[in-house]
Amino acid sequence: MDIAQIDSILSSHAGKPDRLVEVLQDIQDIYNYLPEKALWKVSETLGAPVIEVFRVANFYKAFSLQQRGRHLITLCMGTACHVRGAPRFIDEIKGRLNINPGETSCDKSFTVETVNCVGACALGPVVIMNGEYHDHMTSLKLRKMIEETEEKDKENAINGEDKHS
């Protein structure tokens, strides 16, 4: 973990406990989650009690205290999506990646979340992959999507290694 990046975020907010949420958002953007070490640092610099930082980090769903995967799959579980078979996606992901909603796969490549409605009921069932909305999803489409992402990841890994060598 690179502490220097946190220092640059915190430098302009020192001694201002009311900027807590902004700071946490910035840290979440860098690491994709909130590391415990970073939160202690935040508490120290902003002058907010560490329990307050912990409470806020727990309160909002946008913050995660567990390390998250590189790719975020969000499944809509709203009424319309549910009726059109969204619960099957949970089984599909459970079979494919062996994780339940809210969990991250062992290799830290995928995190799966469920949300109650994304407001696109006419297009349901909706799956959001890294912020990109996919309409009229089926288990097959979802499987293909995951496979493609995995392959891309592999290619990137190989290319990355080439660059290093």
Place this chain on the structure above:
Amino acid sequence: MSDYVTLTINGSNIRVPKGTNVLDAALEYGICIPHLCHMSDLTPIGACRLCIVEVVENGKSEVTASCTLEAKEGMTILAHTDKILKARKNIAEMLVAEAPNSRAIQDVAVRCGVTEVRFPFRNKNCVLCGRCIRVCSEVWQANALGFVGRGKDRHVALPFHNRPEFCKRCWSCLEVCPMTITPCDGPMKEGEEYFCGKCESQLTMALGSIDTCVQCRLGAGFGCLRAEPEK
């Protein structure tokens, strides 16, 4: 401008310093309003709702928690109307259902007239009164405890669920917790919770004398005298 305000609680005129809350004012003058989360040195948060009273204004009455209500000049408070007693009984009943393993809560419930608990027992061993948290942050300035989570997942926790270095191990949190003393017959097993109510016979004995409480040590600790319904 005077630094005192005069208000009426259950028909008696009461003069208290400005800024006092209605619950403290009533207790000081010997009018008992049952309460659980309130401690006179700490900021009131109105968590347990046991101290509800009726505030009469322009012929309309409003039910609200007295611990978070600041005493104002000319205020009219009714602490023991039928409506309040009924609501308070229900609240006490729910508190027992939430945490039957507390003698304090069982006793307060008896005093509020609970005879049976109609809600399913959840036995969470915490009623989220926030006494521990407020003692830690306000008296000791340690801030080692706090409410974490939201909605039904709200609970008292340490930062990152580990005891931090700045916790001074004063154990004030345990001292003020209503859960630390179990009912007379010991802690109840899960699935076998019941409403104790054994002090009920003593309640009638205490009815004759003014300001005597049911003989329980915890009742004294919570500054809770007997609630006498208005005739």
